[in-house]
Amino acid sequence: MKCSIRQETSEVPKTLLQKLWETHVVRHDPDGSAVLYIDLQLINEVTSPQAFEGLSVAGLSPWRSGTIIATSDHNVPTKDLAMGIQDPVAKIQVQTLERTCDELDLRHFRMGEKGQGILHVIAPELGASLPGMTIVCGDSHTSTHGAFAALAFGIGTSEIEHVLATQCLRVSPMASMSVQIDGVLPPFVTAKDLALSLIRKIGTAGATGHAIEFTGSTVRGLSMEARMTLCNMAIEAGARVGLIGVDETTLTYLYGRPHAPRRAAWEAAATFWRTLHSDPGAVYEKVVHLDAATVAPQVSWGTSPQMVCDVLDKVPDPLDEVDPTKRQALVRALDYMGLKAGTAIVSIELDKVFIGSCTNARLEDLRAAAHVVMGRKVSSRIKQALVVPGSGLVKSMAEAEGLDRIFIDAGFEWREPGCSMCLGMNDDRLLPGERCASTSNRNFEGRQGQGGRTHLVSPVTAAAAALAGHFVDLTVDEKRS
Amino acid sequence: MKAFKQFCGVVAPLDRINVDTDAILPKQFMKLISKYGYGDYLFDNWRYQDEGQPGDDCSIRPLNPQFVLNQPRFRSAEILLCRDNFGCGSSREHAPWALRDFGFKALISTSFADIFYGNCLKNGVLPIVLTEDEIDHLFTLAASDVTLRLEVNLAAQTLVQSQGVVHHFEIDAFRKNCLMLGLNEIGLTLAQADTVRLYEDMRRTTEPWLFPDG
Numbered sequence: 001m002k003c004s005i006r007q008e009t010s011e012v013p014k015t016l017l018q019k020l021w022e023t024h025v026v027r028h029d030p031d032g033s034a035v036l037y038i039d040l041q042l043i044n045e046v047t048s049p050q051a052f053e054g055l056s057v058a059g060l061s062p063w064r065s066g067t068i069i070a071t072s073d074h075n076v077p078t079k080d081l082a083m084g085i086q087d088p089v090a091k092i093q094v095q096t097l098e099r100t101c102d103e104l105d106l107r108h109f110r111m112g113e114k115g116q117g118i119l120h121v122i123a124p125e126l127g128a129s130l131p132g133m134t135i136v137c138g139d140s141h142t143s144t145h146g147a148f149a150a151l152a153f154g155i156g157t158s159e160i161e162h163v164l165a166t167q168c169l170r171v172s173p174m175a176s177m178s179v180q181i182d183g184v185l186p187p188f189v190t191a192k193d194l195a196l197s198l199i200r201k202i203g204t205a206g207a208t209g210h211a212i213e214f215t216g217s218t219v220r221g222l223s224m225e226a227r228m229t230l231c232n233m234a235i236e237a238g239a240r241v242g243l244i245g246v247d248e249t250t251l252t253y254l255y256g257r258p259h260a261p262r263r264a265a266w267e268a269a270a271t272f273w274r275t276l277h278s279d280p281g282a283v284y285e286k287v288v289h290l291d292a293a294t295v296a297p298q299v300s301w302g303t304s305p306q307m308v309c310d311v312l313d314k315v316p317d318p319l320d321e322v323d324p325t326k327r328q329a330l331v332r333a334l335d336y337m338g339l340k341a342g343t344a345i346v347s348i349e350l351d352k353v354f355i356g357s358c359t360n361a362r363l364e365d366l367r368a369a370a371h372v373v374m375g376r377k378v379s380s381r382i383k384q385a386l387v388v389p390g391s392g393l394v395k396s397m398a399e400a401e402g403l404d405r406i407f408i409d410a411g412f413e414w415r416e417p418g419c420s421m422c423l424g425m426n427d428d429r430l431l432p433g434e435r436c437a438s439t440s441n442r443n444f445e446g447r448q449g450q451g452g453r454t455h456l457v458s459p460v461t462a463a464a465a466a467l468a469g470h471f472v473d474l475t476v477d478e479k480r481s
Numbered sequence: 482m483k484a485f486k487q488f489c490g491v492v493a494p495l496d497r498i499n500v501d502t503d504a505i506l507p508k509q510f511m512k513l514i515s516k517y518g519y520g521d522y523l524f525d526n527w528r529y530q531d532e533g534q535p536g537d538d539c540s541i542r543p544l545n546p547q548f549v550l551n552q553p554r555f556r557s558a559e560i561l562l563c564r565d566n567f568g569c570g571s572s573r574e575h576a577p578w579a580l581r582d583f584g585f586k587a588l589i590s591t592s593f594a595d596i597f598y599g600n601c602l603k604n605g606v607l608p609i610v611l612t613e614d615e616i617d618h619l620f621t622l623a624a625s626d627v628t629l630r631l632e633v634n635l636a637a638q639t640l641v642q643s644q645g646v647v648h649h650f651e652i653d654a655f656r657k658n659c660l661m662l663g664l665n666e667i668g669l670t671l672a673q674a675d676t677v678r679l680y681e682d683m684r685r686t687t688e689p690w691l692f693p694d695g
Contacts, residue, residue, distance in 0.1 A: 156574035156600035205566035261690035
């Protein structure tokens with residue numbers, strides 16, 4: 001059997017996906033699948049215990065423990081950490097991960113440690129997610145790390161075990177989709193709005209079977225944090241992988257981070273990384289265009305991330321849908337959301353606001369939200385407004401800038417890092433019927449708590465909604481002032 | 482994983498598009514650390530009228546009579562007929578575990594989300610993709626008073642109706658073989674351990690910064 005990193009000399013232009021795929025093939029299969037080598041595995045407490053158990057039962061140990069970073073993020077409380085985890089079932093899960101990591105000598109961040117946080121926030125800030133890597137995690141939002149030109153995707157628990165045991169994974173071929181975004185983003189329109197706008201356009205299965213590469217001048221102009229938001233949401237469009245080619249923004253972000261290579265190794269790495277972009281003339285299986293200048297702040301109104309409209313739109317009428325199955329889904333969504341067709345989005349009153357999650361809990365997100373909040377107060381309508389930083393580092397940097405004071409003075413709660421109300425596995429969740437403006441990624445039925453109603457928005461839209469008690473269009477306010 | 486055997490099973494129709502894995506198995510049950518025992522919690526938010534918690538005795542919980550799996554004739558269903566983009570969202574393998582533990586051996590839809598599709602196959606649950614016309618036709622049959630049964634033949638890659646109508650489906654050869662024989666993929670990859678080590682040696686020279694410990 002030939003093990004090959006193909007050293008092709010041909011001039012055929014390649015996509016970034018092809019380059020990343022080819023450099024990781026340990027073995028080709030005739031059907032286009034391949035056994036790929038995995039460079040980094042991120043491990044959380046929820047999807048890993050069964051994998052470690054399987055490994056132990058088989059008498060195996062991790063193939064390369066140095067390629068693993070573990071932390072508990074889904075279940076951890078975001079306040080009163082000193083009291084520990086109150087939920088006994090969750091506590092067992094977190095303790096199981098801690099014990100396993102101790103036994104196997106795996107890099108692990110404990111609850112309350114500064115390095116702890118949401119895996120998709122901490123790995124990039126450590127400089128552990130590097131260009132040219134394959135990165136996996138038992139979490140679908142692993143697509144986030146594709147912002148660094150890494151082939152990063154979510155896997156199931158059987159696959160976690162497979163990577164632990166073999167450092168490899170058999171992966172089915174992915175088609176390539178270019179989402180080309182050009183134009184200047186209007187004020188208060190963010191990467192989150194671009195992502196929601198894309199999903200609205202192509203649907204939650206629009207990129208199934210594909211890896212999305214985000215290209216175009218708008219993407220080139222985005223910060224790494226905004227790029228991570230974009231790639232994070234690729235999975236909501238059905239794409240297991242989101243990708244963005246390396247440029248100087250990527251290198252500037254990585255330089256000097258704890259896990260990034262240093263000195264001569266940095267020079268060698270940077271030289272290689274600069275080749276990690278699609279070649280001019282590379283052919284994609286599918287191309288989608290988005291004009292950033294025409295994108296308005298987006299708000300989801302239903303129970304799927306494709307049920308989205310502009311903040312100044314009205315809730316759509318299911319009767320306008322001709323397909324009966326889709327119409328039924330719209331009726332059901334509006335019923336669950338407690339909304340009537342024709343309701344203006346800006347008139348929708350809210351109970352809770354959540355600023356957090358692997359989508360939107362990085363420093364830049366908190367800065368943008370704080371900028372809107374500064375000197376103002378959360379509406380008396382709002383029962384709870386949470387800010388949950390993505391990591392201990394984000395939290396401390398935000399505090400150093402005084403962002404915590406801005407939020408607290410306005411009436412927000414400033415919490416400890418974790419996944420929190422994005423999926424409500426800890427105590428942060430919606431009660432039945434409660435309506436929330438959330439910077440997270442999924443508005444599925446019950447996602448934030450059984451019977452809870454989620455509206456997906458950007459951090460600035462969430463912040464403005466917290467102040468008003470309902471959705472508002474900041475771009476209109478801006479013009480008025 | 483057990484070897485996948487040919488079988489004839491009752492088809493339960495779940496007529497909803499974009500069914501996500503949060504709906505298939507709600508998050509509170511992901512706190513369990515076992516690989517089995519999720520069947521009672523499958524579609525928990527839709528199946529019961531109360532909010533379930535891990536460890537609940539589900540035999541005394543109030544059922545939602547409207548939900549398809551609560552109809553007596555579908556309680557022993559082994560095939561779930563679904564709509565487009567089934568299994569979207571979270572990568573939780575707990576979703577296929579719950580489907581398997583309930584008793585489902587095959588799922589039929591126009592499309593499945595990528596991660597979910599792979600997770601099913603790792604657990605002996607066969608996701609079958611048919612055309613929209615075929616799915617519409619099967620939903621019509623499943624809605625009638627006569628309980629729909631289909632024979633699933635993985636070797637022949639066919640679904641056969643009792644009147645003899647045959648639907649053909651695709652599956653890649655490797656995954657088919659693993660299912661048919663109940664193979665453990667880890668063992669197959671470990672048999673290639675030398676190839677993996679050769680690959681690592683090569684990569685250590687091309688991207689040495691990824692091997693800081695040598």
